Amino acid sequence: MSRSGFDAPTFSRIQSDVEEFLLGGPRCYTQSQIAEFAGVSRERADRLWVAMGFAVDDDPDAVMFTQQDADALQGIITMVDRGIISRSSEVAAARALGQSMSRLAEWQVSIIGTHIVDQLTESADDDPEAIRKQILRLGAEIIPAVESLQTYVWKRHIASSTGRNVGNPGEEFSSRILIVGFADIVGYTSLTRGLDPTELNDLLERFESASTEIIGRNFGWVVKTVGDEVMFAVESPRHAAEIALQIQSAVLADHDDPQLRVGLAMGPTLVRFGDLYGSVVNKAARLTSSARPGTVLIDSELAAAVSDDANFKLRHLRPRRVRGIDRLEQYVLRRNLEP
Structure with a gap:
């Protein structure tokens, strides 16, 4: 021992x-x-x-x-x-x-x-x-x-x-195997031009509140939120897949709400001062930007980790060349609804 x-x-x-x-x-x-x-x-x-x-x-x-x-x-x-x-x-x-x-x-x-x-x-x-x-x-x-x-x-x-605000009220690091994910609001930039501050605040609060609850309930944690995007991490591949699918089904689910894109990647991740760095973060970000509205894209490492789980279905897409990655393997993740 x-x-x-x-x-x-x-x-x-x-x-x-x-x-x-x-x-x-x-x-x-x-x-x-x-x-x-x-x-x-x-x-x-x-x-x-x-x-x-x-x-x-x-x-x-x-x-x-x-x-x-x-x-x-x-x-x-x-x-x-x-x-x-x-x-x-x-x-x-x-x-x-x-x-x-x-x-x-x-x-x-x-x-x-x-x-x-x-x-x-x-x-x-x-x-x-x-x-x-x-x-x-x-x-x-x-x-x-x-x-x-x-x-x-x-x-x-x-x-x-x-x-x-008086008068105005109102180098330590480690490497861990993690699944890193992003969820972002599709068309956020154009969306903000049509919303007043109150409406935008309501949208962001609903987005952050619902996504944070789903991430927490499935043993993940929010790394940070930046405007229209939440970045999260989790250790379990199954919980990572559940987070992604639940975010797609339950966050901003009203008929008039914008759609979301979610991307996940798995591998060694540099954890530094509470933030995450490395190629896994880059892959997750690229998968998110490549995903069609309303879908979840994952990399080959996470796909292999959940391939035997009967709760999920995978569809392999043609690899893409994106900025910083010559060959990005990508899989569409869906829930398996078959008995």
Whole structure:
């Protein structure tokens, strides 16, 4: 067993220990119980949880929330009740916080993880239980320091932003195998010329809200949104395919809404400061721009990964030469509706 290759029971125990340390205790609430604690409906609690970028267990009786989770939910509801956050914008506020914190957490984990692996490499102890205790000790040393620094930077940004807006209210990196996707609104540029600011805001809010919920529910995360486009990532090929198809079927689904294009590519991806880089990102972007309105295009790597899944159908298209790629393999991804 290598230091980074723990057996499943040891790895599971380390994960549980780290979670309890970070969240102040074990999981003790179901979805219904945490909603009752905060005095809200389960649907509202789930909506806020998913908006922050987390998945909800398919089993409604699963014990998945800690006391800190319950206190945080109650804190959000209190802010809404006091008028600090309007009820109409609570999901948008939770989503904005979740997206920012998700990117920050990805970067911080790469720093902490690298340090812990370095420390373990220097240790001569190979006993799994001793390694587990060493990881917890290192975490107890590092995480409070990171939390303190993060709080300081946040407060400093609050002070800086307040100063700029007075009188106007209102190098760490890693490589991972990921599926990177883009979803964009077809004809966005011409569309904006025919919409007033309120209509455009409504369109973008519906686009971002629905796509973010689908991505979060399927264990992906939003990397960033830029105008008419959302960029996301996910580790599971099956979940990536589900995200793409659900976005096409459920986002901007009204008769008068513009159509969407979705492109996905799979492979080694550079994760740097919460953003993604590399040829996979380029391929996903090119597939998106090549896709016909209302369709999903994926690359050959992802096609191979989902080819045996009976939930999906693939159609191989003629390879294309696009900017930066001499031969772009492309497959149309559809849901298999046959019994």
